[in-house]
Amino acid sequence: MSLIPLAAIIAVLPLLFPSAYYYRVAALVFIFAIASLGLNLLMGFAGQVSLGHAGFMGVGAYAVSIGPSHLGIPSLFSFVLGATVSALVAFIVGRLVLRLKGHYLAIATLGFGLLLAIVFANEATWTGGPDGMTVPRFTMLNWPIRGAETWYWISAVSFLLGAVLAFNLIDSPTGRALRAIHDSEIAARVLGVDVAQKKLTIFVVSAVYASVAGSYLAALNGHITPDVSGFLRSIELVTMVVLGGMGSIAGSLVGSALIVILPQALTFFHDYEHVALGLIAMSVMIFLPGGIVPSLAVAIGGGRRK
Amino acid sequence: MAEFLQFVFSGLTVGAIYALVAIGFTLIYNASDVVNFAQGEFVMLGGLITVFLGYAGVPLLLASVFAIFATSAVGFALYYFAIRTARGANAVSLIIITIGASIFLRGAAEIIFDKRFHSLPPVFDSAPIRIGGAAILPQSLVVLAGAVIIVMLLWVFIGRTLFGKAVIATSANRVAAQLVGIDTRVIVGACFALSAAIGAIAGILVTPITLASYNAGTLLALKGFAAVMLGGIGSGMGAMVGGILLGLLEAFAAGYVSARYKDAVAFLVILAILFAMPEGLFGKAKVERV
Amino acid sequence: MIGKTLSIATAMGVGLAAVFAVSAASAQVKIGAVLSASGPASFLGDPEKKTLDIYVQDINAKGGVAGQKLQLVIYDDGGDANAASTFATRLVEEDKVVAVVGGTTTGSTLAMIPIFQDAQIPFISLAGAVQIVEPVRKWVFKTPHTDRMACEKIFADLKRRNLTTVALISGTDAFGKSMHDQCISVAPKAGITVAYEEAYGPGDSDMTPQLTKIKAKSGVQAVINTGFGQGPAIVTRNYRQLGIEYPLYQSHGVASKQFMGLAGAAADGVRLPASALLVADKLPDSDKQKSVVVSYQKAFETKTGQAVSTFGGHAYDGLMILVEAASRAGGFDRFKVRDEIERTAGYVGTGGIVNMSPSDHLGLDLSAFRMLEIKNGDWTLISDSGS
Numbered sequence: 001m002s003l004i005p006l007a008a009i010i011a012v013l014p015l016l017f018p019s020a021y022y023y024r025v026a027a028l029v030f031i032f033a034i035a036s037l038g039l040n041l042l043m044g045f046a047g048q049v050s051l052g053h054a055g056f057m058g059v060g061a062y063a064v065s066i067g068p069s070h071l072g073i074p075s076l077f078s079f080v081l082g083a084t085v086s087a088l089v090a091f092i093v094g095r096l097v098l099r100l101k102g103h104y105l106a107i108a109t110l111g112f113g114l115l116l117a118i119v120f121a122n123e124a125t126w127t128g129g130p131d132g133m134t135v136p137r138f139t140m141l142n143w144p145i146r147g148a149e150t151w152y153w154i155s156a157v158s159f160l161l162g163a164v165l166a167f168n169l170i171d172s173p174t175g176r177a178l179r180a181i182h183d184s185e186i187a188a189r190v191l192g193v194d195v196a197q198k199k200l201t202i203f204v205v206s207a208v209y210a211s212v213a214g215s216y217l218a219a220l221n222g223h224i225t226p227d228v229s230g231f232l233r234s235i236e237l238v239t240m241v242v243l244g245g246m247g248s249i250a251g252s253l254v255g256s257a258l259i260v261i262l263p264q265a266l267t268f269f270h271d272y273e274h275v276a277l278g279l280i281a282m283s284v285m286i287f288l289p290g291g292i293v294p295s296l297a298v299a300i301g302g303g304r305r306k
Numbered sequence: 307m308a309e310f311l312q313f314v315f316s317g318l319t320v321g322a323i324y325a326l327v328a329i330g331f332t333l334i335y336n337a338s339d340v341v342n343f344a345q346g347e348f349v350m351l352g353g354l355i356t357v358f359l360g361y362a363g364v365p366l367l368l369a370s371v372f373a374i375f376a377t378s379a380v381g382f383a384l385y386y387f388a389i390r391t392a393r394g395a396n397a398v399s400l401i402i403i404t405i406g407a408s409i410f411l412r413g414a415a416e417i418i419f420d421k422r423f424h425s426l427p428p429v430f431d432s433a434p435i436r437i438g439g440a441a442i443l444p445q446s447l448v449v450l451a452g453a454v455i456i457v458m459l460l461w462v463f464i465g466r467t468l469f470g471k472a473v474i475a476t477s478a479n480r481v482a483a484q485l486v487g488i489d490t491r492v493i494v495g496a497c498f499a500l501s502a503a504i505g506a507i508a509g510i511l512v513t514p515i516t517l518a519s520y521n522a523g524t525l526l527a528l529k530g531f532a533a534v535m536l537g538g539i540g541s542g543m544g545a546m547v548g549g550i551l552l553g554l555l556e557a558f559a560a561g562y563v564s565a566r567y568k569d570a571v572a573f574l575v576i577l578a579i580l581f582a583m584p585e586g587l588f589g590k591a592k593v594e595r596v
Numbered sequence: 597m598i599g600k601t602l603s604i605a606t607a608m609g610v611g612l613a614a615v616f617a618v619s620a621a622s623a624q625v626k627i628g629a630v631l632s633a634s635g636p637a638s639f640l641g642d643p644e645k646k647t648l649d650i651y652v653q654d655i656n657a658k659g660g661v662a663g664q665k666l667q668l669v670i671y672d673d674g675g676d677a678n679a680a681s682t683f684a685t686r687l688v689e690e691d692k693v694v695a696v697v698g699g700t701t702t703g704s705t706l707a708m709i710p711i712f713q714d715a716q717i718p719f720i721s722l723a724g725a726v727q728i729v730e731p732v733r734k735w736v737f738k739t740p741h742t743d744r745m746a747c748e749k750i751f752a753d754l755k756r757r758n759l760t761t762v763a764l765i766s767g768t769d770a771f772g773k774s775m776h777d778q779c780i781s782v783a784p785k786a787g788i789t790v791a792y793e794e795a796y797g798p799g800d801s802d803m804t805p806q807l808t809k810i811k812a813k814s815g816v817q818a819v820i821n822t823g824f825g826q827g828p829a830i831v832t833r834n835y836r837q838l839g840i841e842y843p844l845y846q847s848h849g850v851a852s853k854q855f856m857g858l859a860g861a862a863a864d865g866v867r868l869p870a871s872a873l874l875v876a877d878k879l880p881d882s883d884k885q886k887s888v889v890v891s892y893q894k895a896f897e898t899k900t901g902q903a904v905s906t907f908g909g910h911a912y913d914g915l916m917i918l919v920e921a922a923s924r925a926g927g928f929d930r931f932k933v934r935d936e937i938e939r940t941a942g943y944v945g946t947g948g949i950v951n952m953s954p955s956d957h958l959g960l961d962l963s964a965f966r967m968l969e970i971k972n973g974d975w976t977l978i979s980d981s982g983s
Binding site: 308309312315319320323416420423424425434441443517519520521522557558560565566568569 | 634635636638642768796799800804805809825829830837857860
């Protein structure tokens with residue numbers, strides 16, 4: 001199983017980390033990798049587009065904030081509750097929206113993401129409003145989880161688990177059905193694939209991934225604002241998926257690493273940071289149109305279809 | 307009644323702005339199947355270039371003309387260096403390229419201009435027009451008129467001139483167009499430039515109302531995109547109607563439902579409309595090759 | 597796959613390491629700043645950044661502080677609280693700063709507070725909300741007037757004019773909402789009734805629906821607009837467009853000459869609380885703040901070519917309070933500096949005269965706010981007696 005080298009790297013990488021800052025950045029990379037992996041399943045394999053996926057991250061993030069502080073629900077249960085609520089919301093929204101195609105689906109998901117962000121920003125008694133709210137220390141059975149280092153391990157291992165799940169999903173009949181849908185929805189339907197149900201399933205699965213990532217992000221930061229589910233965050237997720245490589249699990253990780261690390265690395269550009277960022281995004285997309293990992297795979301030779 | 311009328315005026319004001327942005331989206335999409343997320347930046351550039359030239363002492367009319375040409379050049383450059391080089395990339399990759407372009411343009415504007423808000427004087431510096439107890443600014447009517455005129459001009463241009471026919475041919479089937487001798491690169495490049503010009507004109511007309519700043523483009527692109535999808539992608543009439551409808555929805559939501567949630571209400575209505583009409587109001591059903 | 601993932605991971609690790617090799621250890625004292633120099637709050641963060649740059653250079657040219665030169669490490673969080681947390685961690689762990697002046701927005705400040713509290717580094721925030729210093733946290737201070745003080749100042753002026761029933765129209769952004777909440781909570785004590793509320797999005801271009809509803813409400817005697825950015829300018833214009841006659845109050849979020857330019861003639865008669873910095877040349881010579889604000893205004897306007905803004909002024913105050921505390925402490929020992937910041941007394945800044953204490957990490961009282969009215973395209977001072 002080709003995930004063993006990834007596991008090895010996760011175990012070994014901390015030896016390169018001189019301080020908590022590196023752990024934090026790496027934790028963020030894996031957290032966003034989880035979210036973009038979920039989105040990749042939706043976009044890369046099933047060929048659907050979602051410009052509002054950060055909304056689900058927001059659900060997970062606010063679940064672990066509101067649960068302990070307003071409802072007295074312990075963090076772990078709130079985390080599971082968040083994922084369940086995300087799945088439920090995805091189910092309902094998906095049924096309404098997945099019949100749309102292409103750009104229409106894009107605008108529908110975008111609108112839905114915006115809706116969530118607006119609710120989070122306005123319902124201040126629950127969410128603290130635009131200034132956000134503090135996230136109570138995440139406790140697992142009364143044992144507090146603190147420190148960027150701990151979150152590094154949690155998010156990295158979760159990403160591994162998520163990748164294993166994704167691999168299994170792709171190689172399953174559902175996964176094959178999804179790839180068929182991606183190639184041609186009509187042909188898949190002709191072959192007897194229940195297109196609507198499969199699309200809904202993957203939408204729900206991808207929402208759960210995003211919710212998990214959102215919960216981790218909130219717990220890591222200790223503070224959450226409505227931006228977590230904003231339009232710009234959704235666009236970041238899509239960019240991670242596309243830059244890393246649609247349909248590639250390693251691509252989700254690479255895309256996330258690029259988007260998370262680049263602003264840190266570009267600080268020496270000072271005022272020119274965004275100019276550089278835009279140029280890099282454009283260049284990668286122009287010269288490596290399939291995304292970084294698939295293009296590298298072709299270059300290194302013998303790209304094996306994931 | 308006066309209240310209702312005021313809401314209508316507000317909706318028309320904002321809707322005309324969205325319509326102008328949406329028209330720019332539509333032209334590029336028709337020519338190249340690309341949804342250009344940098345369209346909002348074209349609007350921003352039109353406004354800010356004019357403003358800063360004005361500060362430097364250039365008469366505003368001249369500044370506007372220069373801004374339109376400069377922005378068209380940027381639009382063409384976007385096509386030539388980014389879109390054309392990425393020939394054959396799939397739709398999502400192209401969208402990411404335009405998103406990268408919008409980040410780049412925003413970053414450049416940050417440096418070239420500044421981070422504050424700027425305004426332009428309205429075309430008619432007169433008092434608001436009062437009708438039935440409600441007031442509308444003359445500039446809102448200017449923007450509305452601008453949108454109508456541009457759509458009509460485009461319609462004539464695309465439908466009646468040889469160049470316009472080439473655009474239709476390119477968007478229908480690129481290979482066939484090339485086979486009959488149309489240089490599709492020139493056509494698509496020109497459409498990008500024209501779209502950018504429309505965006506710049508929009509910027510110059512709306513800045514007296516919305517104020518201009520280097521990051522004003524993002525929200526405009528978002529609303530413009532929503533307007534385009536509401537009206538049905540690919541249809542100029544749809545872009546216009548979609549824009550105005552979106553503006554009216556927002557105004558009525560702010561007036562009758564809740565100002566806090568007006569964007570949410572507007573989006574819900576759009577979703578409802580798309581649910582009933584999956585190709586938007588004026589969109590053509592897509593024929594999918596199996 | 598093994599080759600690919602290995603190479604990718606190595607690239608990640610090497611990339612990270614290489615970039616940070618640049619920030620090698622140096623003998624200078626490092627002061628950190630996380631500002632929103634880009635993004636929706638950039639017109640706040642930009643003057644803050646420029647101010648810090650100008651004055652750190654100035655201080656170093658005059659020999660530094662306690663014999664040491666300062667090195668300013670500025671990061672741009674783009675208005676995003678998540679990015680702010682990452683940069684705060686970087687300042688603490690990588691750059692090893694001794695103090696931080698920054699946090700343009702309340703959201704970024706609140707996100708960064710736990711990091712600086714844990715690391716025990718003095719943090720002077722440049723954001724507006726009162727909850728930054730309430731409850732008082734050992735290592736957290738702030739220089740801008742709180743939104744609650746702005747409400748109190750406006751209410752006092754309203755009472756003087758015998759206007760007791762008001763309508764509130766607020767931006768849904770953090771600043772607008774926060775000040776809205778404060779105004780609602782202090783209104784009863786000030787004898788003011790908030791009869792009606794409306795809201796608008798910070799990026800909206802037309803607020804006539806909301807204002808129409810306010811106009812239709814009977815009994816409203818004045819309107820208060822809490823918000824910042826372009827919204828208040830548009831609200832002001834729409835206000836006149838609709839012909840609403842009763843007084844309009846703005847917040848200190850529009851405290852810059854830009855606002856007047858954007859709102860145009862519609863701004864005439866608008867009142868707002870602001871720091872003395874905006875009316876520097878109109879202050880009587882006996883005013884204690886006059887020399888500080890005049891010299892800051894001149895320095896800022898000459899070096900940047902832009903009109904002065906109170907947001908930059910808050911950054912100036914933050915830096916100077918820090919620097920003076922360090923001088924008194926004889927160095928940059930974090931604990932001593934923190935104690936000295938807390939002992940700031942009689943510091944004359946652009947925002948007012950600062951007297952901090954263990955229970956007050958802001959140090960300003962209502963007299964630090966001046967009530968201004970816009971007349972004929974310029975500010976005029978309304979004295980405390982109402983003229």
